[in-house]
Amino acid sequence: MFSKKNVSRRSFMGGMAKVGTVAASTSILTACNSSSSSEEKTSIAGVKVAMLADVHFHDVFGHYEFSKFNSEVTIRSMQDSCESTRMFNENYFAFIEALEELGQQGIKYICLLGDFSDDGQVDTLKGFNRVVEPYIEKYGFEFFLTNGNHDPVRPYGAHQTKNFLHHTGASIAVTSDEDRNFTPNNVLIGQHITKGMWATGYQEMFDALGQYGFQNKPSYVSYETPWGSDKFEDRGLMISKEDGGNTFWCPDATYLAEPVEGLWIVSVDMNIYLPNDDGTSWSHASIGWEEGKKYKPQVMDWLANVTARAEAEGKTLIVFSHYPATEYLNSSANDFYYVFNDGSYNNTRVPSSDTAEQVINAGVKMQFGGHIHVNDTAVHQGENGTLINIQAPSLAAYTPSYKVVTCHSPTLFEIETKTLQDVRDFDALFPYYQLEKEHREWVGADVQWETMLEATDYRDFMFRHLDVLMHMRLKNGWGGDITALFEAATPLYWLMMLSCYEGTLDNQQTLALIEAMTIEANNSDILTIFAEWGLEDKAIDALAMVDGHCSTFLMNRDQMMAVSFKQLCLATLYQRNGDELALQDLNYQLLVPIRVAMEMFKHNDADGDLENIDWDTDYINQNPASGGSVQKDQIDLLLLRTRFASFARIYHQLGKAKPADHFFVDLTTGYVEDLAGNKQF
Structure with missing residues (x-):
């Protein structure tokens, strides 16, 4: 890895600097500062909103009744992390670093774009609260969450099993399933059963995290859901499989919160859980809007109503979900799939043009998404308008970054991408990984991640992770x-x-x-x-x-x-x-x-x-x-x-492709302007 220079794709990948950038930026700046426009008189002009995607929070100092194993920490193995598209432990420290940075920047409103937890486990959610509550008190943060496919993993909860490191460097299977069969081996030497590993469902999520947008609060100027209530028992719909099989009532976490006069934050739950034929289990394709447009028409209709009211009332609208609403790989999804055979980046997970059209028909002009762990900006030009989809990368994967949205007016936004590099304590767990390495070598198990322990900072750590992941998992397919x-x-x-x-x-x-x-x-x-x-x-x-x-x-x-x-x-x-x-x-x-x-x-x-x-x-x-x-x-x-x-x-x-680092968005024209290296705002 080389020096972190501010390199714009426009000047390198495109082969030349964009003509007219200064002139365009100057005209935009003039528009933002104009006192003659009614839009600029809104109370939220200059308000900043942070977008953090796929934090995948795991409490490395959690309980899980794990103290009996004489462990100071409750961490996942490096082996598991390097076989996953995300790190499991260091994102704990990255999340804290991001909160510190946001506090220092004076940013109050923080949106978490789903997969904010490892898998929504009981003790994970307790740890999440334990971490964020001091920052709420210190900086006055207001959190607004949407749920992803990892939180909750199923609408009414599910058993979970994860491997935690034992103090010897071996691993212990930690599970909520008392009936789970287990056979030890040289690496996985035991099993621990705890209720803290239970992956919560919607109701438990509302109970534990309701104060983060999922439920109304006295401090909100206004609050609503598509269901006319914020109570769990009122928020949901009947879902049936296409084949006419079982039909179940499924909860929904969509909401609109107005934390300050003029700012509408809309969290859209596009998780679709389909009942299996056994009547007790669920399937979850994790493709979001692609299924949501079909199975959640009530949400789409409500969203159309919200966007129309926002425009009529001059509200600044921030819409986010866990999932992308447009193609997010610059029209290259099929080629990535053809070369790398990665099911995470194929045409079954990429939203179709029809999906983008339906989101446009619902009045959405800009949408923030996560889920894919990529940094991307895409513009879909539809028959009835333009949709700008902004993908925030994961804090737990390369490149570990978050987005900061500055609201200049209801139609003018500046987006900056902040990458985490110097994360305090990012290497605090390295001594435990060294024990893991020594144990795996002692029992003859494979170790391909030694270079991870040579990382100089968090960005370098995640840079190395993708390299190791490619060798350990991706190339196998x-x-x-x-x-x-x-x-x-x-x-x-x-x-x-x-x-x-x-x-x-x-x-x-x-x-x-x-x-x-x-x-x-x-x-x-x-x-x-x-x-x-x-x-x-x-x-x-x-x-x-x-x-x-x-x-x-x-x-x-x-x-x-x-x-x-x-x-x-x-x-x-x-x-x-x-x-x-x-x-x-x-x-x-x-x-x-x-x-x-x-x-x-x-x-x-x-x-x-x-x-x-x-x-x-x-x-x-x-x-x-x-x-x-x-x-x-x-x-x-x-x-x-x-x-x-x-x-x-x-x-x-x-x-x-469109700029994805520092750029400006004009919703009246669908114009996206590259601001990389431009400090005019």
Whole structure:
């Protein structure tokens, strides 16, 4: 990781600075400061609201009746964290650091965009209250929560089991299920049963956290729900499965709170729980608005009523939920799925255009979401208006950040992304992980996360986590070709040669080249292999094309050889999560060669249009889901070229996406202006 420079995608990924930025920003500033506009006379002008997503709070000093194990802390293992898309323990300290920062900035209103807890366990919610209450007293914070798929995990609660570290470095299964079967092994040496591990349902969540927006308070100017009441028994609806199976009453936590005259904070519960045929359990797809538009029409109708009243009354409206309401990967979701086979980023979880249209029809112009652990800004231009969806990244994953919204008027907002870097005590638990490491080595268990303990700060810690996660979990689902290139660490220079080779290569030839195309191999070594197949002339032409292409971009062979496919994969995942924030953690010796390679990879797109995706030609087997099903004996040059084209489309979209660091939003026009490095406000 390199120095944290303030790098804008507009100036690097897009290749040039945006013309007219200063003029546009000046006009916006004039509009914000104008005293002639009635909008600017609202009492909330200048009010700031913080957006924290996916805190995944776990109380590392919780009770869980765990003291009998002579443990000073109740923490999850590093092994579990490094196999998860989020850290389990250090986010405790990150959350506290974020609260301190917000207090120092004078920010009073804090929205938590779901998954504020580990899994809504009884002792976790107690710990949450214990942590935030002193900050409420110290800084006068007002919290507004929405629930995610981790809180609650089921509408009426559920048993939970987690592995906690034992003081020996081994692990203990901590569960709320007295009937759970358990068999110990060398790493997981025992089981502990406690009611504190029970994952609460809606009613228990309201009882424990009702003061954070879920229920009315005397201090609110106004408060309402779609159900005409804030009582648990009134807030919900009947939900049935499509097949006509069981129908159940399911709670809903949607609300509108007005903490100060003129500011309406709207928390939308888009969790959909469908009853299973057994009549006692529930399924939860965790896709939010995509199902919510169908199963919660009452909420959508109420939302339309709220937005209409807000506009008529001149209220400043802040709408948030746990889930995105638009496509959140710059129209690259299918390509990410095709290359990396990650179900978290596929077309089943990405909201459809119809969903965005229905949210627009409900009058929503700007929506904040979490759930995906990515930093992103997306604008959907619909038939009836524009929807701006702003994704706040997780505090428990790379890049650990939160958003600060400054309300300049009911239609003018400034959004800043604050990344946590220097978090006090982020390494306080490292001695326990060292014991875990020693125990795993003693019993012969795998350890791949030693570099995590070398982190210099919290941002670096999360930077390392994504790297380790890729090696320990993510790559296990990749297709045979991506895996082969990753394990061989094939340099970009050779990948570019394959991308422009004007011929066909069968499975055995392709595998032989992947094995031979190492960083140590010279051009003669590779040409000799082609000569044995009678294909030397086309190989010479391909090398000439690569060298000419590099020369055009003032690059040379050594620079392209210095970046491997493994580095390309990791850099792409960093940018998927952090968007332009990731550019502050990636050096130019890596980014520039990647951009040069992408310029050559784009010629592998079937129709030459990087904006267009044609499943019949752009994807082998005509479906991005086939990416992970490709076996090693199916690898050939045609398949590799479809992968190269996907990478090119991903980087093409990164280069033209909306700003996601510091930007300005005008809801009257749907205009999003990049303010990175601009300190005018």
